[in-house]
Amino acid sequence: MTAPTPATIAANPLMARLAPGEATTDRIAWVKLSLAVLPLKTPISDAKVLTGRQKPLTEVAILFCEIESANGAFGHGFSYSKRAGGPGMFAHAKEIANNLIGEDPNDIARLWEKLCWAGASVGRSGLAVQAIAAMDIALWDMKARRANLPLAKLLGAHRDSVRAYNTSGGFLSSPIEEVLESCARLKDKGIGGVKIKVGQPDPMVDLARVEAVRKLLGDAFPVAVDANQQWDRPTAARVGRALEPMNLFWIEEPLDAYDAEGHARLAAALDTPIATGEMLTSVAEHFELIRNDSVDFIQPDAGRVGGITQFLKIMALADFKGLKMAPHFAMEIHLHLCAAYPREPWVEHFDWLEPLFDETLEIRDGRMVVPNRPGLGFTISDQARAWTVATHEEGKRG
CATH class of the missing domain: 3.30.390.10 (Enolase-like, N-terminal domain)
Known part of the structure; x- marks a missing residue:
């Protein structure tokens, strides 16, 4: 033309x-x-x-x-x-x-x-x-x-499926009996891991809930916890040490999202990996976590940082630093971005947004499968x- x-x-x-x-x-x-x-x-x-x-x-x-x-x-x-x-x-x-x-x-x-x-x-x-x-x-x-092309293939995929863990069954608003029922159901359906919420006023209640989940799922099944920024530094250190025997694949948002120094100290003190980043809304904010060695898993959210263009910048910084990645929420977008990340990531399974689209994502053998449909692979539903x-x-x- x-x-x-x-x-x-x-x-x-x-x-x-x-x-x-x-x-x-x-x-x-x-x-x-x-x-x-x-x-x-x-x-x-x-x-x-x-x-x-x-x-x-x-x-x-x-x-x-x-x-x-x-x-x-x-x-x-x-x-x-x-x-x-x-x-x-x-x-x-x-x-x-x-x-x-x-x-x-x-x-x-x-x-x-x-x-x-x-x-x-x-x-x-x-x-x-x-x-x-x-x-x-x-x-x-x-x-x-x-x-x-599927978006993952346009970006350049490293894999056609991504390890998937579920969060939506582990909220504090659910009694432990419901959490355990949800965890068992998810494992039977082939989910790759689960994350449960912690951060209650009495940390002993958190520990009891995590112990119950670990006992149900076994020592090898991937389990993570998420404190949603509600611990101070001493509490995060004490509870983090108490959680070490649980073999968690990470502790998420133990401290305020902007406390890069506190997260760095905690990451250095604990064997359990530290994950955070979902509440940040710019590349610059994520760079503070990355350059300060604040995280083992970086958790950007494309919808919060400004879209895929900005997310790709965070991916490059994180890969250069050798970090693992586990984007927050919006699996319909993040599946493609995880597939294009050089290091094996996790994608978060939330079924909340499924009614918005005519298509759904498939989980098989603990992994979420990249669809072969062009683009994101979704149609806005009635x-x-x-x-x-x-x-x-x-x-x-x-």
Whole structure:
């Protein structure tokens, strides 16, 4: 395809955003944003609820982005917020989405910078980049669909399946009997590991719950715990030492997410690996953990750090440092990214988001299988449309 002429550009506003060249053969014509509210079957509590910092979780806000190009290429992505923040993400995305119209959808890194600087007055982390994440992921989905490849293969996969562990059955809002029943069921279904929540006011209750799970599943089955940032440094050290005989595959978020120094001291003192990172919302924040030797498992979340473009930067830093990886939540996205990470990672199995899509992911022999469908491999379901509370469109669909 030859470069557009000045007359063509004048007649077509879509062509005006980027100085044309021979390599530019398509433009973004239409962007649709949708805010959906996914209700949870039962309220969920972790240690943050027991300390009074948060209320039980009852719903998840989902920001969907759908993008279509002038040539008919399509992609969609999503980000999310638990408790507050969903309407704010949607509002910010509405303000900046028009910056995509007329741009080459292949220039994803440049477009991330453009969207970020369009809203830089409110920062380059947090809600601002979480709004960008849905658009960034949609562009990556489009690029993989255009190539007729699963996203993992577009990025360059190291494996076609990833070790999978489940979290959704181990919350503190569930009595230990329910946790044990869930763990047994998950093991029978072929899950590769389980994670249970800790961080109760009495650490002895935590230890008893972990001991019960370990006794049920056996010494070799992978078990992790997650304190959700609710321990101080002395408590994390004491409980961490008490947990050493449990052969856990990690202790997650033992300290405040921004305490890189505290995590580094704990990681050096314990044999049990330390994992954290899910609450951070920028590459720079993850770099603090990485450069300070704060973690054995880094846990970025593509929806929180700004999408796949930023996640790939964290992957490169983590691999250079020799870290293992276990992204947080959103397995529909993170499965592909885990498959492309050089070191054997874990992907977190949460079934909460399954009603949003027509397709589901398969777990076989303890591993989640990368689907052979193009892009992310998902279609937004009618149920997700029914849960939608707001929409916004820019441009015109062909």
